[in-house]
Amino acid sequence: MSEKEGMSEVLEDTISQFRKESRSQSMKEPGFIKETSNLINEASDYLEGKSSNQIYETH
Secondary structure, three states: OOHHHHHHHHHHHHHHHHHHHHHHHOOOOOOHHHHHHHHHHHHHHHHHHHHHHHHHHHO
């Protein structure tokens, strides 16, 4: 597994954990959903950027 693939797995695990936590915290802290959503979007954008970078690097 390359370093980039390992990083993608770590980010995907982190996103999964945030989703689980957001479900349990959403009723306790109204602002938690927005903060978590922003973090998930940033991680998703990062993963999408990695994917496109990999395509350009291999061609």
